[in-house]
Amino acid sequence: MSSIEVNGKSYETDEEGYLVNLAEWNEDVGTYLAQTENVAMTDQHWEVINFLRDYYNEFQIAPAVRVLTKAIGKKLGPDKGTSQYLYDLFPYGPAKQACKIAGLPKPTGCV
């Protein structure tokens, strides 16, 4: 087990840097995890992060990227429901990178 330290508090992560206990997540932890991924957070980024957290709370899984793209399009508008938009925000893959920043486990069925 590894850990990260944010504002003097220690958070457990797995060997790939995903937060172990998603209940511990807060925006500062999200910002810190984004920095480790070289992602500069904007409102558009947070919109996706909050969407992912809501999705997880409702369904108890991190969505596969195809499912995420479709669901974002439905919720936030078709211009945002494209993989181009999501990859612009999270260049190393929206599901993997955004899930990590959102404090979620790695997506199931992520190919």
Added chain:
Amino acid sequence: MSEGTVKKFMFVNRKAPYGTIYALESLEVVLITAAFDQDVSLVFMDDGIFQLKKGQQTKGIENKNFSPTYRALDGYDIEKLYVEAEALAARGLTEDDLLVDVTVMSRVELGKLMDEMDVVLSF
């Protein structure tokens, strides 16, 4: 794989959710299969029907409650969920007790459907 042949996959779920790992394992394989654009159907019979029971609260047994995930299947384009009518009735349940929309089928109809499949995966 979208250019490849589409095969008919059926997942047959016959175990209750927390006593064994079958139900969760099946669900994970289903989610992965969804990425490959195949024709996927799920059957719930015997105690497998309990996987879909509304109102599961797993805090007390310190297990993850994966029942909300069945509601995500629609977003994964998995819409063919079948429940065996006789098994449902034998457990004192009706369609209203289930947390997703399903098609209730007699065992005979179910048997015919199973015969039509290319691949049957058993859990």
Added chain:
Amino acid sequence: MLHIVNKSPAERNALESCLRVVQEGGAILLIEDAVYAATRGNAAENHLRDALSRFKVYALTPDLEARGMGDRVMAGVTTVDYGGFVDLVAEHKNCQSWL
């Protein structure tokens, strides 16, 4: 379609569930503890006899012999060895294992 059952009828409902669903032209292969269902005098005998009139029923010889039941197989049940098991799987379009 080939239906494979591996649980004793006295312990689990796997055989019962299988018999509910199997269609005309279907075949049933009993392996491991399910071979007890194919033996004379067991509680599920009538159940299976009924099935024998409608489906082809097979039982795996090595599993029968291992349990000392090789000489008690009900009339009408076809015994097969591992090679026969493979042939059955190959002959049928698909199969379901009643775990």
